[in-house]
Structures are given as structure tokens and as C-alpha cells.
Amino acid sequence: MNTRCSVCQHPSRAQIEAAHVGGLPLREIGKKFDRSKTTIAKHLKKCVPAAVQKALDAKNDREVEAGDAILQEIESLKSESKRLQALAEKKKDYRTAMSAIDKQTRLVELQARIVGQLRDTEINLTNVQIDPETAERMAQMFLARKKAVAPKPETIPAITPPSTVTIDLAVDSESRAFAIATASDVKSK
Amino acid sequence: MIQTTKNAVRDLSANAESMLALARTDLACYALAHHPSFELPPFLDLVIRKLEAVKRGEIKRLILSMSPRHGRA
Numbered sequence: 001m002n003t004r005c006s007v008c009q010h011p012s013r014a015q016i017e018a019a020h021v022g023g024l025p026l027r028e029i030g031k032k033f034d035r036s037k038t039t040i041a042k043h044l045k046k047c048v049p050a051a052v053q054k055a056l057d058a059k060n061d062r063e064v065e066a067g068d069a070i071l072q073e074i075e076s077l078k079s080e081s082k083r084l085q086a087l088a089e090k091k092k093d094y095r096t097a098m099s100a101i102d103k104q105t106r107l108v109e110l111q112a113r114i115v116g117q118l119r120d121t122e123i124n125l126t127n128v129q130i131d132p133e134t135a136e137r138m139a140q141m142f143l144a145r146k147k148a149v150a151p152k153p154e155t156i157p158a159i160t161p162p163s164t165v166t167i168d169l170a171v172d173s174e175s176r177a178f179a180i181a182t183a184s185d186v187k188s189k
Numbered sequence: 190m191i192q193t194t195k196n197a198v199r200d201l202s203a204n205a206e207s208m209l210a211l212a213r214t215d216l217a218c219y220a221l222a223h224h225p226s227f228e229l230p231p232f233l234d235l236v237i238r239k240l241e242a243v244k245r246g247e248i249k250r251l252i253l254s255m256s257p258r259h260g261r262a
Contacts, residue, residue, distance in 0.1 A: 130225075131225070133225075134225040138208060138212070138218045138221050138222060139207070141215075141217055141218055141221060142215050142217075142218050145234070
């Protein structure tokens with residue numbers, strides 16, 4: 001327990017964390033438990049991963065209870081989601097089934113984030129499929145923007161054109177910000 | 190010159206590695222890779238040039254003032 005964190009010392013700490021797992025916005029949690037949104041966020045960022053990690057390492061420690069409760073809550077939500085997915089599939093309601101899968105994905109992400117397996121600032125992989133027309137437009141756009149400077153023949157490896165070019169773009173956090181800006185540019189057009 | 194450019198376009202677009210490099214280095218190409226319907230109007234070209242200058246460290250602070258629904262966000 002972090003003695004400087006007012007949420008760690010809060011009598012309803014477990015309920016606060018359960019509310020977060022349940023998807024209640026931080027502002028709402030803060031209002032309900034008389035803490036600021038920032039305080040709750042700091043607690044979730046700094047104290048909860050440590051608590052969950054301890055839950056995984058040593059079950060007998062008293063402090064692990066809070067982290068354990070979160071993991072249990074996530075597990076129960078996951079099993080509930082799986083149950084609903086099976087029901088939807090039985091009724092051939094694939095839309096609902098897909099929605100359940102989506103929820104499970106989010107829960108897995110949340111679980112990974114809580115135990116510190118995922119870091120938002122790390123490299124993100126984006127799978128992009130480029131058809132030959134788009135590839136040609138990209139090349140045209142690039143050359144037009146760079147004043148059509150033709151590359152030297154020896155710099156271009158001779159590769160037969162694929163029907164579809166699939167590339168994995170390793171995007172660092174900075175480039176991702178650009179990508180997000182570009183995506184919204186396109187949306188707003 | 191026209192023939193050379195055409196060859197360059199053909200050679201670049203035929204190579205997956207070149208596409209990867211283009212998408213990494215050129216923000217407009219990156220946008221096109223994500224959204225094949227993306228068009229590059231002159232004002233967005235200007236915005237992209239400025240953003241690339243920020244990335245290179247040539248511009249330390251950048252303010253964009255644009256009309257609503259023109260891709261500012």
C-alpha cells in the first residue's frame with residue numbers, strides 16, 4: 001500500500017478499482033468516492049499494477065487482495081462475455097457474437113495493461129494492405145512532392161510486382177500521432 | 190524527363206520495401222496507404238510540410254489556424 005496515495009488508504013479502495021474495471025468513467029468514480037479524477041488516475045497508473053503484480057507473485061500477502069479482486073472481476077466479465085457469445089452464436093446472431101468478441105479483446109487488453117504487459121508508448125504494428133493502384137498513386141504523390149527526382153536504377157531492387165502489397169508498418173509513438181492526425185483529416189473530408 | 194518519372198513511379202510502386210519506406214518517410218504517402226481514397230489538396234500539402242518540419246526539428250512550435258472540417262484535428 002502506498003502511504004502517500006489517498007486512494008490506497010480509502011476504505012472503499014476495492015469498490016473504486018471494481019468501478020474502474022466495470023468501465024465507470026474516472027470523473028464519476030471520483031465524484032462517487034470523494035476523490036479527484038487525477039488522484040484516481042494516478043492510483044490506477046502507479047499503485048494498481050504493483051498490486052496486481054504482487055497478486056500474481058504471492059497470493060498470501062495481505063496487500064494482494066485489491067489486485068486479486070480486479071483480476072477476478074475481469075475474469076468473471078470475460079466468462080460472462082464468452083457465455084453471451086455462445087448464446088448469440090446459437091441463435092445465429094453473429095453481430096452480437098462479434099460484439100462479445102470485441103468486449104473480450106478489450107478485457108484482455110485491460111488485463112494486460114493492469115499487469116504491465118502492455119505499454120501504450122511502445123511500438124504499434126499496423127497492418128496495411130496496398131493494392132497496385134494505390135502503390136502507384138503513392139509513388140506518384142511522393143515524386144510530385146519531392147519534385148520528381150528519379151531514383152538511380154541501382155538503388156531499386158528488381159522485384160516482380162505483387163498483386164497486393166502487404167506491409168507491416170512499425171510506427172513509433174511520434175509517427176502514430178501523425179497517423180491519427182491524418183486519419184481524422186480524411187474523415188473530415 | 191516524363192519517361193524517367195514514369196519509370197520511377199513504376200519501379201517504386203513495384204517494390205514493397207519502397208512502399209514501406211515511402212509510408213515511413215512521407216506523411217502524405219502514409220495517409221494514402223491507410224486510406225486509398227485520400228486526395229492531397231494544396232492546403233493539406235502545406236500542413237504536411239509544416240508537420241514534417243516539426244518532426245525534423247526545424248520548427249519548434251506550430252499553430253494551425255484553419256476552418257472547421259478541413260483536417261485540422
